Amino acid sequence: MRISDEADENEATRCSGGDDVAAAPAWGEESDNESTFESDPVRRAFDDLLKRLSNGEFPMDDNGAQAVKRDYRRYLTSKTEEAESNIMHTLAAVPVPNKEHHRWLVQFLVKQYPVLMEETDGHGRTPLCIAITRKKKAQVVVRSFWEALKDMDPDWFDKILAMKLDDTGHNCIHAAILRELPPIAITSLVQGAKQETLSAQDAKGRTPLHYAVEYSRCSGSRLAVVKELLARGDTALERFTIEPDCFSVFQHHNQTRLVRREEEDRENDAGRPESPGSAASDKELAAAASGGRAALASHEVGTRGRDRLDTSKSRDVSVGLPGSDRTIMSGATALKMASSDGRSGKPSAPPTPTEPSPGVLRRRATAERSRELRGKAAVHGSGSTVTAESVDAIRDELRMHYLRSTFGLRNHDMAIRFLFGPTTEFQIFFDFSKRPDAIQEAEFVESFDHIRFYDVLQYVSFNPVYLLPRPVRENSRFAHLMTKTQPRRGRGEMEFLARWLREKKVKRILKVIVDDDPDRPHSDEAIENSLKHFDVEILDWRKEDMCPGLLNRACKNLRRIYLKWSGNNTALRAWSEPEGLPMLKELKFVHLQVSQVRCSMHIETGCS
Numbered sequence: 001m002r003i004s005d006e007a008d009e010n011e012a013t014r015c016s017g018g019d020d021v022a023a024a025p026a027w028g029e030e031s032d033n034e035s036t037f038e039s040d041p042v043r044r045a046f047d048d049l050l051k052r053l054s055n056g057e058f059p060m061d062d063n064g065a066q067a068v069k070r071d072y073r074r075y076l077t078s079k080t081e082e083a084e085s086n087i088m089h090t091l092a093a094v095p096v097p098n099k100e101h102h103r104w105l106v107q108f109l110v111k112q113y114p115v116l117m118e119e120t121d122g123h124g125r126t127p128l129c130i131a132i133t134r135k136k137k138a139q140v141v142v143r144s145f146w147e148a149l150k151d152m153d154p155d156w157f158d159k160i161l162a163m164k165l166d167d168t169g170h171n172c173i174h175a176a177i178l179r180e181l182p183p184i185a186i187t188s189l190v191q192g193a194k195q196e197t198l199s200a201q202d203a204k205g206r207t208p209l210h211y212a213v214e215y216s217r218c219s220g221s222r223l224a225v226v227k228e229l230l231a232r233g234d235t236a237l238e239r240f241t242i243e244p245d246c247f248s249v250f251q252h253h254n255q256t257r258l259v260r261r262e263e264e265d266r267e268n269d270a271g272r273p274e275s276p277g278s279a280a281s282d283k284e285l286a287a288a289a290s291g292g293r294a295a296l297a298s299h300e301v302g303t304r305g306r307d308r309l310d311t312s313k314s315r316d317v318s319v320g321l322p323g324s325d326r327t328i329m330s331g332a333t334a335l336k337m338a339s340s341d342g343r344s345g346k347p348s349a350p351p352t353p354t355e356p357s358p359g360v361l362r363r364r365a366t367a368e369r370s371r372e373l374r375g376k377a378a379v380h381g382s383g384s385t386v387t388a389e390s391v392d393a394i395r396d397e398l399r400m401h402y403l404r405s406t407f408g409l410r411n412h413d414m415a416i417r418f419l420f421g422p423t424t425e426f427q428i429f430f431d432f433s434k435r436p437d438a439i440q441e442a443e444f445v446e447s448f449d450h451i452r453f454y455d456v457l458q459y460v461s462f463n464p465v466y467l468l469p470r471p472v473r474e475n476s477r478f479a480h481l482m483t484k485t486q487p488r489r490g491r492g493e494m495e496f497l498a499r500w501l502r503e504k505k506v507k508r509i510l511k512v513i514v515d516d517d518p519d520r521p522h523s524d525e526a527i528e529n530s531l532k533h534f535d536v537e538i539l540d541w542r543k544e545d546m547c548p549g550l551l552n553r554a555c556k557n558l559r560r561i562y563l564k565w566s567g568n569n570t571a572l573r574a575w576s577e578p579e580g581l582p583m584l585k586e587l588k589f590v591h592l593q594v595s596q597v598r599c600s601m602h603i604e605t606g607c608s
Helices: 005-018 034-041 041-054 062-072 086-091 097-110 127-133 138-149 156-160 174-180 183-191 207-211 222-231 235-240 248-271 282-289 293-303 308-309 331-339 358-378 388-405 412-419 439-449 480-484 493-503 524-530 548-552 570-578 596-607
Strands: 317-320 326-329 428-432 456-462 509-512 539-540 560-565 589-594
Touching: 005 358, 005 589, 034 589, 041 062, 041 174, 086 127, 086 138, 097 138, 127 174, 138 183, 156 293, 156 317, 156 331, 174 207, 207 222, 207 235, 207 248, 222 235, 222 388, 235 248, 235 560, 248 388, 248 412, 282 589, 308 539, 326 589, 388 412, 388 456, 456 493, 493 524, 524 548, 560 570
Parallel strands: 428 456, 456 509, 509 539, 539 560, 560 589
Antiparallel strands: 317 326
């Protein structure tokens, strides 16, 4: 079952109180009946308080707070009769003429009467929900509430964020993302939420992260939101939408991406103008210009139909002459007439274009409207738009975060389910650590020709690999020497395997494990050539005293490294120099493995 972007837009509209869905009335829109206002003392008191606030009658200090409590104490914990709104609902909905005064009053009331933030109005909305879903100045109001809530008890703040808004099952984090608040506003709310709130599922089984990675929201500025959600709500990656789709966050992203691409293809087809009358397409004109009548006829039969095929049998063309009907003439005459009038030599008027058919006009109008809507939906927060680069960045953040977690909390099977679903033809690792040491290149390629790798691999692992020399023909005079030929251990084995992985479309490898030959290890150049194309993050290349310069050149984004130390202090100093391991800005963990034999010899020598 495909996900409909239209359904997702309706979700956002419903949450944001859009024009297509009747929004619950805000303060000042509760009723057209003036008698209701006159008979509701709570509403009159709120109106008076807000008016005095906007006039600056309350100093923003303890004196102002005391004045508010003195004059409105009996109303601050009450609700209006019709909308059942308390003072915090009202502050969340009214215009904000002065944001500093507004923020001061919100902070004062939250500290004095925190229970007001938990109450719902007649439509089941909390004050924070109204602040998030208001149409204008939502960021200003949300900031006022966040400033007041951030210093409160974290458990209580999370409780406010976790409250369901309506039967959609959305909490405040869902709402902030669907409302498309600026990234800084969303991340501020996310920072106050706990794992359970960030991974909460709505009625469709979607978490806030599901909505955050939808194609229409994947602008460059939204990457910060996705990273914050992953950092604080990682368990959302283990949530799946309801049946029949059962999509993970990553699958949901890919599905919305696919739907958007199909819509763009349809829009491009609808917006492509038809050739008026009997005018030939570019391909037809090229065939006619080269005299390829047979090729042109074949193309026409397959694409344009018999009627246009008949008009292309002649190499003459039809042009519109000034003051005359369309006239058939030879190509040479048409070129002369196109550049000048045959009698006076003056430039002729351009041919009158044929009017497009009503169907073409309708398709063009539909495509134009779709492009406009897509342009509006693409603009987010600070003005960044959805681009191929921003979409790919969010996709990579999702899958790389998950694959990194497979070295701790999660495993291979969970990663397959997250990336592809229950089954897949892709393989996300390659383990050659228990294979024969000696193998021919052709035999190796043929043995693993059936494997189809994903472009990002969880890990690869190799034992000391020996490449056998090329086989000699049986009738060759060197055939008798084949049984005496020993496996050749050169410096290019891993370079060959790296080229093979690249030919298999592998672009990134998280972890590389190579059990190198201690007596004849790979050279630094061979190691660099083997690693530099895969953006490796974890390296366990078991070669003693690895050169730090090699690591800087080949693996700039290393996060974890396993170093094998011979006991040589020169290598230790090289790793610790400013030009050594500190150059790896992403490096967080260094594991030092000491060679026991050489280290003991070194110690014995040093003691003597």
